[in-house]
Amino acid sequence: MRGIPSSEITPEHVYLSRRRFMAATGALGAMLALGACGASPDTSPTAPADTRTDELGDRLNSFEQITTYNNYYEFTTDKQRVARLARDFRVSPWEVAVGGLARRPRVFGLEDLLRFEQEERIYRLRCVEGWSMVIPWLGFPLRRLLAEVEPLAAARYVRFETVLRPEEMPGQRDRFYPWPYVEGLRLDEAMHDLTLLATGLYGRSLTPQNGAPLRLVGPWKYGFYANVNPDVPHPRWSQATERRIGEGGRRPTLPFNGYAEEVAALYAGLDLRVNF
Numbered sequence: 001m002r003g004i005p006s007s008e009i010t011p012e013h014v015y016l017s018r019r020r021f022m023a024a025t026g027a028l029g030a031m032l033a034l035g036a037c038g039a040s041p042d043t044s045p046t047a048p049a050d051t052r053t054d055e056l057g058d059r060l061n062s063f064e065q066i067t068t069y070n071n072y073y074e075f076t077t078d079k080q081r082v083a084r085l086a087r088d089f090r091v092s093p094w095e096v097a098v099g100g101l102a103r104r105p106r107v108f109g110l111e112d113l114l115r116f117e118q119e120e121r122i123y124r125l126r127c128v129e130g131w132s133m134v135i136p137w138l139g140f141p142l143r144r145l146l147a148e149v150e151p152l153a154a155a156r157y158v159r160f161e162t163v164l165r166p167e168e169m170p171g172q173r174d175r176f177y178p179w180p181y182v183e184g185l186r187l188d189e190a191m192h193d194l195t196l197l198a199t200g201l202y203g204r205s206l207t208p209q210n211g212a213p214l215r216l217v218g219p220w221k222y223g224f225y226a227n228v229n230p231d232v233p234h235p236r237w238s239q240a241t242e243r244r245i246g247e248g249g250r251r252p253t254l255p256f257n258g259y260a261e262e263v264a265a266l267y268a269g270l271d272l273r274v275n276f
């Protein structure tokens with residue numbers, strides 16, 4: 001976090017320190033004004049279903065599904081209980097420190113980040129556990145934030161560090177996992193247009209259970225080094241197929257989660273069985 005001289009620990013890195021980082025690739029507050037994003041959608045039980053799809057023709061998961069089935073170990077490993085435990089998480093004030101190998105290291109307030117043009121991106125989210133969803137995020141490409149701090153030529157990676165607040169995050173009192181959660185991306189992955197800092201979903205501010213107030217989204221990855229790859233099984237879960245939340249049965253998992261056309265070139269020459 002801000003007090004830790006991350007620049008000394010990881011001199012090869014541009015680092016990004018924030019209170020929460022969602023990996024998978026794969027963190028907004030209840031009261032944020034997402035000025036350009038329009039009014040909140042009607043998500044009441046009687047609201048008409050949102051029939052929009054992603055570029056593959058897959059229907060969006062519902063707001064209900066996206067906000068009640070969560071992996072967020074800082075709160076609990078029980079997906080159905082995250083929303084309840086995260087309800088009162090304080091998301092304001094919020095700061096993100098970006099430093100390391102940067103010409104203009106800076107601390108951004110959340111209000112600074114909301115001044116970047118916010119766009120909607122419909123992405124598939126594939127969990128290594130073998131389930132997936134289609135989520136209409138709001139946010140902006142991470143590369144716009146990085147451009148502001150001007151990474152030095154020597155920078156090769158971005159290191160992300162989440163909030164450490166065990167008083168508010170009961171899962172962080174469990175010493176089984178090392179806290180805070182740290183993730184990483186190669187700088188070229190971080191600069192890719194698909195790589196998003198999400199500030200909302202379904203046209204409104206992020207809910208705490210989905211990573212409010214700010215969350216990293218890299219839709220073709222599970223985490224540092226690990227890309228979605230149906231050919232490389234995880235020790236616990238085959239990666240060949242997945243269950244789309246809300247559907248019965250399983251569907252084939254696509255290389256790079258269906259984003260191969262956009263991202264495969266980043267990994268040209270790598271053995272993706274080893275470097276999955």
Ligand SMILES: Nc1nc2c(c(=O)[nH]1)N[C@H]1C(S)=C(S)[C@@H](COP(=O)(O)O)O[C@H]1N2
Nearest residue numbers: 021022023024026070071072073127181210
């Ligand atoms: N800080 C943090 N980020 C995290 C996780 C987590 O436990 N803590 N879980 C990851 C996993 S395994 C998945 S599948 C997604 C889940 O995001 P969602 O609950 O918003 O759908 O967040 C990822 N990012």
Ligand SMILES: [Mo]
Nearest residue numbers: 024071127128
């Ligand atoms: Mo996951």
